[in-house]
Amino acid sequence: MLIAVTGASGRTGNHVVTELLQAGHTVRAVVRSEEKGAPLRARGAEVVLSDLTTDDPSAWLAGCDGLVHTAAASDPRPGASDAVDRVATLALVAAAGAVGVPRVVQVSSMYADRPDEGPEFLRDVLRAKAVSDAALAGSGLVWTIVRPGGLLDDQATGQVAAGRQLGSGRISRADVAAVCVACLAVPATERLAFDLTSGGQSISDALAGLAG
Ligand SMILES: NC(=O)c1ccc[n+]([C@@H]2O[C@H](COP(=O)([O-])OP(=O)(O)OC[C@H]3O[C@@H](n4cnc5c(N)ncnc54)[C@H](OP(=O)(O)O)[C@@H]3O)[C@@H](O)[C@H]2O)c1
Incomplete structure (x- = not known):
């Protein structure tokens, strides 16, 4: 399948690209500069240059079988998160709908379903x-929303906890990426949003346990 990955130059996105390539998918890696795209192209990904805050994603979404959206504001200035995590993501979702991308996995964050209960410094x-x-x-797309706890650069463990609302926890970016890629092939995760941390279950068991 042809899968587009936003934030492919980022830490989680990079792991998503690796997982997808290992699984035999064709990867359309969406990055903001040729410099960041070159290493991904060298690993076998197609590279698309696109700033989500300024460019229309429709052209590179066309023909994709799936989208894994990991991009988020890396700029700590006020308004940056709103520009990427809200305005650009709304445009991305609308474009995915217009183009008819069959499957979308979006990386969100623990407490995004209840922002006023989350850490104060993260509320925006x-x-x-x-x-x-x-x-x-609400888009009509076939979606999964993954809400990880605090992200770590540790190695993958393959052992996670997934649930509609987990209280707290952390998880490696590598494990988040593995879960995102697994979701593409697990119908039980369609139209489902869930919290994700490190834990004691294999990814397949944790995802199967979300159904119902
Ligand atoms: N940090 C945490 O503890 C935490 C916890 C829960 C959830 N999350 C979420 O998990 C996801 C992955 O986080 P991460 O820390 O692995 O990401 P990251 O390393 O900060 O990477 C962010 C990616 O987004 C890209 N990006 C930023 N602005 C963009 C724009 N305008 N257009 C296109 N691409 C843009 C960056 O591109 P450049 O390389 O060009 O900058 C980079 O590839 C994010 O959605 C994040 O909000 C994070």
Whole structure:
């Protein structure tokens, strides 16, 4: 399948690209500069240059069998999160709908479903993601929203906890990426949003346990 990955130059997105290539997919890696695209192209990904805040994603979404959206504001300045996590993500979801991308997995954040209960310093980000998550859930697309706890650069463990609302926890970006890629092939995760942390279940068991 041809799968587009936003934030492919980022830490989670990079792991998503690796997982997809290993699984035999064709990867359309969406990045903001040729410099960041070159290493991904060298690994076998197609590279598309696109800034989500300024460019129309319709052309590179066309023909994709799936989209894994991991991009998020890396800029700490006020308004950056709103621009990427809300405004650009709303445009991305709308374009995916217009083009008819069959499957969308969006990386959100724990507490995006209840921003006012999340850590105070993260509330602007959480509110932006809440709007985008609601838009995706109401889009008519076949979606999954993954809400990880605090991200770590540790190695993958393959052992996670997934649930409609987990209280707290952390997880490696590598494990988040593996879960995102697994969701593409697990119908039980369609139209489902869930929290994700490290834990004691294999990814397949954790995802199967979400159904019902
Ligand atoms: N940090 C945490 O503890 C935490 C917790 C829960 C959820 N999350 C979420 O998990 C996801 C992955 O986080 P991460 O820390 O692995 O990401 P990251 O390493 O910060 O990477 C962010 C990616 O988004 C891209 N990006 C930023 N603005 C963009 C724009 N305008 N157009 C196109 N691409 C853009 C960046 O591109 P450049 O390389 O060009 O900058 C980069 O590839 C994000 O959605 C994040 O909000 C994070």
